[in-house]
Amino acid sequence: MTAYDFALLILRVALGLTMAAHGYNKFFGGGRIPGTAGWFESIGMKPGVFHARVAATTEMAAGIGLAVGLLTPVPAAGFVALMLVAAWTVHRANGFFIVKEGWEYNLILAVAAIAIAGLGAGKLSLDYAFFSGTALWDWVQGWRGLAVAVALGLVGGIGQLAIFYRPPAKTDA
Incomplete structure (x- = not known):
């Protein structure tokens, strides 16, 4: 085993399990799917239950x-699509920095996933094994x-926004 393969494993597992935890939380934490659905409705992603699931x-x-390095560009594309939609619907208006709820974190997750797709999952992955x-x-x-991750991710994210996103009406305070 090389340091390169081990470093890729660490990055894949940390990034992957972080994303998986977000999904798990939507299913089983806090407000579960109904709570997540209500929040999605409030930000303009309708129907909320569909988008929560x-x-x-x-x-x-x-x-x-x-995390397991299986068909790595496909899950990387999932990261790109998810983070594009999140950045556009929730964080765009807040600017770049995460301390002001900006899109900085979304960018880092998407770019890290794209980089892994380009580098490959390494020898300690199911891609290598299979x-x-x-x-x-x-x-x-x-x-x-890399191209598969970027292209599928952009098509997925932009497609979801174009078909389903209806920004809430602005109200004067």
């Missing part, structure tokens, strides 16, 4: 997929992996 499922699947030496190997890492 989609977000929770995508967060868990993308997080676990990245695809090393096969025709799929070039699609789960390198330029193709």
